[in-house]
Amino acid sequence: MAEESKNVFSEFIGDFMKREKADKLERYRHLNKFVKKGQILFTGSSLMEQFPIQEILLNHGMNLTIYNRGIGGYTIPEMLDAMNEQILDLEPSKIFINIGTNDISIPDETKEKLISDYRQVLTQIKEKLPETVVYLMAYYPVNETVAAKMPWPDADKAAILRRERLPEANAAVKALAEEFCYNYIDVNEGLTGPDGKTKEEFSIDGIHMWSDAYEVVFENMKKYL
Template sequence: MEEFMKNMFQRQKDEKLERYRRLNRQVVKGQILFTGSSLMEQFPINEIAMTQSIDKIIYNRGIGGYTIPEMLGAMDEQIFDLEPGKIFINIGTNDLSREDETLEMLIVDYRSVLSGISKRLPETRVYLMAYYPVNISVASKQPWPDADKAARLRFERLEKANSAVKELAEEFGYEYIDVNKGLTDETGQTREEFSVDGIHMWPDAYEIVFENMKKYIME
């Protein structure tokens, strides 16, 4: 059963990549791009923008379950095919949930993503988003195994990981955005009412994230 679920999940990721490949044939170049893993894929950015009457073309190319190495293998579909004028990136949260992943490995992989963007899209404005918090208590109530363990591991690594991403932004002359203001409780975890499963967030949480990054979208 475990192998079956793993294969099914991989198939879903492959299908999303093919869907993006086909969608990219029709994109308007030079627009705004949101890219990353599930926490970006689930960002209802276009609905929020429409509700606020924001006249911007924003493409979302997040793929649930993706790690940074997987993004490195999908840079055309997730980034380059769109030739965006602005890129907002949230990638690496799945890497942080793996015990065998080190901060040094994450930095090396993330730097490779940014190096590729810098070379292929030198005029593009790039924004690196802070990793979101988690809620360990909500994660512990989930039916899938080791949910609380993954959330705890990510929470323990969050501060150092965000500092590393901020340093990478400075290294490449990009912008780091702390999008988490208003999301957390007194312990620094995601407020329970915003947390779906301890990791992912409800749409009203993304409305707060949007307000924290709105000026960068609008400028």
């Protein structure tokens, strides 16, 4: 019965997330009709969507226009299906990309598939937005200890898998940046403790981060904005 309940819960969450992602994509489709072209774009999955960039800009007194087109739960293949809404429609001058965290959490995901999928995203950007400056962001650290305290099934296993794959995944993204003459940036300094894990006070669930953590990230990345 416990396994059956776990499966039902997983199916419910999966259906809910699918609807949420579709709704966000449709909202972006409408919002993009009114964007000011040539501005800065943040795009990716939930770790980008949850970046409170507008409030941070206000707090720092910075007069920049930054659009956020992150979608929680997105993988790189999903981004490939949403290139217009997440990237191309905005015709940005700069793009900051953080995508692939969910991909490396899939047990049977391979480095080769991650690279192949990511390369397709970058190829479209290079072809359709040749003048745009692109920044590929290193993946954020995790904290499996915090994840283990979460009430949903296997939260710690997902965090552990991500932690194990982060070095190789970051190396792959860095190599892709070099291949396309784009920029690879690691803006994670200050997020981790001596153990290399996200500091507990920054971590919501072992994967996602509180706004305090994004202030640290912003301080590291504002020189690129």
